[in-house]
Amino acid sequence: MRRFLLALLALLLVPGAGSASAAPSRQERTTAIFFRETQNWVAPPFYDFWSGNGGLPIFGYPLAPTDLMTSPDDGKVYATQIFERNRLEYHPENPEPYRVQLGRLGVEVLQKQGRNWQDFPKGEPKSGCDFFPETGHTLCEPFRSYWRRYGLDLNMRGVARAESIALFGLPISEPMMETNADGATVLTQWFERARFEYHPNNPPQYRVLLGLLGKELYGPYRPGAASVSGKVNAILRNKETIEAGVDDGPFWETVNRSSSGMRISKASLWIRGPFYPPDHPLFGVANDWFGTSVIL
Incomplete structure (x- = not known):
């Protein structure tokens, strides 16, 4: 069961052929992911940006579902998703690759702390x-080296x-010893x-880490109700098949209760969109069937 949960952690959803019985193609690209740690999706239009520019090490887990938020940068309202380390805003008026914009969370967290970076030595x-x-x-x-490696x-x-400036921004301080939100005093x-x-x-490989600025600015995780429907199918070693509804709560717990400890040999997930309800600003971005198969 542990391996099944780990597979669900990185569950990849690829576009199907229009029905729940169609098998996903290996050539079709990933479009969304669900994290059981925070019970939130990273879905269109943010998944491509999140996965293509560093994923978990750079942005962290999603803290909350996508929602409308006022951007501190220009005072306008955008569809926004908060992550542990940054804020992603959807600007449909921009051409690609500039439709997803990052927040200036370094500046914002310092402001929350009552510190003006322009006064730093x-x-x-x-x-x-440099x-x-x-x-x-x-x-x-x-x-x-870390700053130059990513962008x-x-x-x-x-x-x-x-590209590095676009991801991290310009330096607004010199290195200095500080105590972070976890109580560790480190060069910052x-x-x-x-x-x-x-x-x-x-x-x-883990000596340089990015601070959890999104979590510090916006607080703890807020699980999101997935506005999707579908079933997860787990095939046991004895060929028994278990089904659990995606929209019926934590589906991995349902499978866990049903399997009674028997090892799962294969898991598949079929989901029908939309990811967003009709009153959501991103309704219509992803409205197809999605599916994947995971061999354990």
């Missing part, structure tokens, strides 16, 4: 570091400087859209 150009005259701050190791996909070669540098933290005792 400035840096000076020096060897081995200097940003726009804000007067430097970018050095241990954060420089929004703007169809440039490699990871261009402009603030950016317009992120907070970099250095955890030297972690394995090398």
Whole structure:
């Protein structure tokens, strides 16, 4: 059962052929994901952006379902989804790849703390570091390599400087020791859209971590009721098939009770949209059948 739950954690939904009996094609791309940790979907139009620009390490889990929110950047209302580390806004008036926009959560969290980043001590150009005259701050190791490694996909070669700026923003502080929301005192540098933290005792790939700014700004997880219908089908080793409704509550618990501890050999999920109800601003974005099969 544990393996089944892990599979559901990363459950991939690909467009079907228009009916629940059609098998998903391996060539069809992923369009949505459901996380049992927060009981929220990442669905169109945010899934492609979320998955194509770093996924969990960069944005974290979804904190809440998509809803209408007023953007602090321009005071306008957009369909928005909050993640652990950032806020994604849907701007249908923009051409691709600029329809999904990131919030400036680094600036916003500092404002919530009553701190003005423009009052922070400035840096000076020096060897081995990048200097940003726009804000007067430097970018050095241990954060420089991480910042350069990631960026929004703007169809440039490699990871261009402009793409890293689009993802994280410009540095708005010099590195300094700070105590984060979890009580750890770590080397910290603030950016317009992120907070970099250095955890030297972690394995090398996890020494630079992004702060959970979305969670700090918007609070705890708010499970979202999936506005979808369909069934999850689990096939046991003895060939018994179990069905549980997607819209009947936590479907993995239903399967767990039904299987009585017997190992599951295959799980499939068929969902019919829409992901969003008729009164939702994103109604019509995803209204087809979706399905996947997971071999355990």
